[in-house]
Amino acid sequence: MSLIVSEIAAFVGAALAGTYIAWSVLERIVLVAANEHLTPFASYSSLGVAIVLVPVFALLRRNHHYLRGTRVNGCKLANVYPHRDPILGLDILRISVKALKEYKLLELWDKLLNTYNGTYWFSSTGQWMLITSEPENFKTLLSTRFEDWPMKSLRQQVSILTLGPYSIFAVNGPEWQHTRAMIRPSFVRNQIADLECTDRHVENFLARLPRDGSKFDMDKLLYHFTMDVSTDFMFGYSTSILTSPTKESLEFMTAFDYLLTTSTNRARLGWLALLKPDKKFDEYVKITQQFVDHHVSQALAQEKMERPYIFMNEIIKSGASHREVRDQLLSLILGGRDTSASTMSSLFWVLARRPDVLKKLREEIAELEGRKPTWEELKNLKYLNMVLKETLRLYAAVASNMRTAERDTVLPKGGGPDGQSPLFVPKGTDCRFTTYSLHRRKDYWGDDADEFRPERWETHRPG
Numbered sequence: 001m002s003l004i005v006s007e008i009a010a011f012v013g014a015a016l017a018g019t020y021i022a023w024s025v026l027e028r029i030v031l032v033a034a035n036e037h038l039t040p041f042a043s044y045s046s047l048g049v050a051i052v053l054v055p056v057f058a059l060l061r062r063n064h065h066y067l068r069g070t071r072v073n074g075c076k077l078a079n080v081y082p083h084r085d086p087i088l089g090l091d092i093l094r095i096s097v098k099a100l101k102e103y104k105l106l107e108l109w110d111k112l113l114n115t116y117n118g119t120y121w122f123s124s125t126g127q128w129m130l131i132t133s134e135p136e137n138f139k140t141l142l143s144t145r146f147e148d149w150p151m152k153s154l155r156q157q158v159s160i161l162t163l164g165p166y167s168i169f170a171v172n173g174p175e176w177q178h179t180r181a182m183i184r185p186s187f188v189r190n191q192i193a194d195l196e197c198t199d200r201h202v203e204n205f206l207a208r209l210p211r212d213g214s215k216f217d218m219d220k221l222l223y224h225f226t227m228d229v230s231t232d233f234m235f236g237y238s239t240s241i242l243t244s245p246t247k248e249s250l251e252f253m254t255a256f257d258y259l260l261t262t263s264t265n266r267a268r269l270g271w272l273a274l275l276k277p278d279k280k281f282d283e284y285v286k287i288t289q290q291f292v293d294h295h296v297s298q299a300l301a302q303e304k305m306e307r308p309y310i311f312m313n314e315i316i317k318s319g320a321s322h323r324e325v326r327d328q329l330l331s332l333i334l335g336g337r338d339t340s341a342s343t344m345s346s347l348f349w350v351l352a353r354r355p356d357v358l359k360k361l362r363e364e365i366a367e368l369e370g371r372k373p374t375w376e377e378l379k380n381l382k383y384l385n386m387v388l389k390e391t392l393r394l395y396a397a398v399a400s401n402m403r404t405a406e407r408d409t410v411l412p413k414g415g416g417p418d419g420q421s422p423l424f425v426p427k428g429t430d431c432r433f434t435t436y437s438l439h440r441r442k443d444y445w446g447d448d449a450d451e452f453r454p455e456r457w458e459t460h461r462p463g
């Protein structure tokens with residue numbers, strides 16, 4: 001009932017504001033053109049007031065659209081963050097920046113998602129945005145209503161800036177289908193299991209660990225290791241950062257890392273970025289592109305391609321253009337490298353704190369009696385697999401992501417104070433979905449959701 005009342009109020013408000021604006025503008029035009037008044041009450045019209053009313057009109061109209069969509073689709077209104085500054089949302093921006101500096105942004109989002117029952121609206125520097133941790137909504141965004149939720153706005157800009165416009169992380173619709181079809185066969189054929197290639201780099205990695213018990217930065221070494229593996233896998237040429245990097249390899253890695261860490265902030269500036277040129281950024285984009293271009297040109301010049309499973313060769317064979325190949329390679333280095341390094345880094349962080357887990361893991365691996373496992377054996381190391389799954393659960397490398405509603409649409413959850421009713425989402429809405437929170441939901445994982453407990457995977461079957 002109250003929904004209809006608010007809807008009518010918003011409609012009447014928008015109609016009144018719109019009429020007043022139109023009337024004032026017409027009065028003005030007629031006065032200038034014919035030096036006459038349009039209506040007898042002309043003295044009450046005012047262009048100044050009309051201009052002030054424009055944003056009010058826009059706001060009421062949008063509000064009416066949301067309320068009406070909610071009613072027509074049998075939805076309920078979602079919770080709204082209780083802003084002290086509902087116009088620009090600077091209050092939530094302030095606590096977010098503070099949390100980000102303390103490396104606690106994901107924890108803050110998680111806390112708020114729990115408070116507002118899994119889904120809520122907030123103002124992101126003036127734009128209303130949704131955030132959710134509901135499993136049903138994830139499924140809708142990424143599968144059942146995939147077409148309604150393309151990658152747009154910030155999410156797309158970041159990818160275009162760093163990886164290029166053809167990147168699988170930047171395209172939508174038919175272009176996405178096309179790119180996916182291009183990459184897919186290489187994944188299948190390689191079975192992502194070129195163990196020999198990985199093994200060479202594992203040896204290099206182990207050789208870099210100090211034997212005298214001194215402290216070292218494992219995170220850094222893991223990022224070097226995965227850069228070496230992924231370039232080897234992609235180009236058939238490794239950057240060899242761990243052993244004997246060339247100047248170009250080091251430059252490439254430095255540039256790539258800089259782009260990844262700064263691109264989000266750069267994309268956030270939007271068109272303002274034009275006012276704040278970043279020479280280093282532009283130069284580093286060139287460096288990464290040149291590095292990849294060099295290898296693509298070499299491969300193209302080759303008569304026959306020697307090593308059978310080189311990702312780049314597979315993509316080239318699919319007939320993609322040089323630029324497409326480049327953008328895909330950069331994307332896959334990002335996709336294959338940072339995710340593995342980050343996951344392993346989290347894994348060792350946990351193992352350092354959990355001697356019980358480490359002991360069990362060692363016992364299982366001891367069954368191999370020092371042999372290197374085959375692909376089959378690797379898959380059958382049950383405890384290792386559970387430990388990896390548990391690491392991916394608590395420390396998902398892509399902890400949060402975003403999509404934008406291409407049209408008016410409905411999410412299955414998030415409506416009503418308890419967040420359990422369907423939610424109407426107007427076209428143009430950005431929706432953030434956080435895997436970090438999804439993977440910590442107590443209603444789904446149990447009261448020990450925050451705890452690292454590999455044994456939960458003995459019974460748990462991901463749905």
Ligand SMILES: *[C@@H]1O[C@H](CO)[C@@H](O)[C@H](O)[C@H]1NC(C)=O
Pocket residue numbers: 079115116117417418419
């Ligand atoms: C969340 O849901 C519970 C009932 O399930 C309700 O009591 C509480 O008020 C809701 N929280 C908010 C912020 O609406």
